[in-house]
Amino acid sequence: MNILLRVLLLAVSLGALVFVLVKIRKSQVQIDNAVFWILFMLVLVAVSVFPNIIIYLSSWIGIESPANFVFLCIIFLLLIKVFLLSLHASKQQYQIQKLTQMVVINEFHKKTGKPADSGESPGHLPDADTN
Numbered sequence: 001m002n003i004l005l006r007v008l009l010l011a012v013s014l015g016a017l018v019f020v021l022v023k024i025r026k027s028q029v030q031i032d033n034a035v036f037w038i039l040f041m042l043v044l045v046a047v048s049v050f051p052n053i054i055i056y057l058s059s060w061i062g063i064e065s066p067a068n069f070v071f072l073c074i075i076f077l078l079l080i081k082v083f084l085l086s087l088h089a090s091k092q093q094y095q096i097q098k099l100t101q102m103v104v105i106n107e108f109h110k111k112t113g114k115p116a117d118s119g120e121s122p123g124h125l126p127d128a129d130t131n
Helices: 003-025 031-049 052-061 066-112
Strands: none
Touching: 003 031, 031 052, 031 066, 052 066
């Protein structure tokens, strides 16, 4: 690998690592997300310092071009990250739905004057036509 390209890759990797660390310090990134990005940036720094790792791994797996191996690995890692974010979003959507249902039930009980423990199940929503 060309030395200029290695220096550029190292500078960009270190810059991205510093950017992530600054965002963590300002509490703009959650710790679980920050760990992923720190590890990702450290791998990029390691690859820029030791590019022979990629060449060795790509030949060991049987991929002809080390660039294809890098793209494959990055795509795979980002797909995993997207899947984990999707799981997190689904969990939050379920929690929001449950919280909304609880608020509607509490408002219904305030309007009707019935106590909240009147035997209705917490998942049961009152009909929309009852006022």
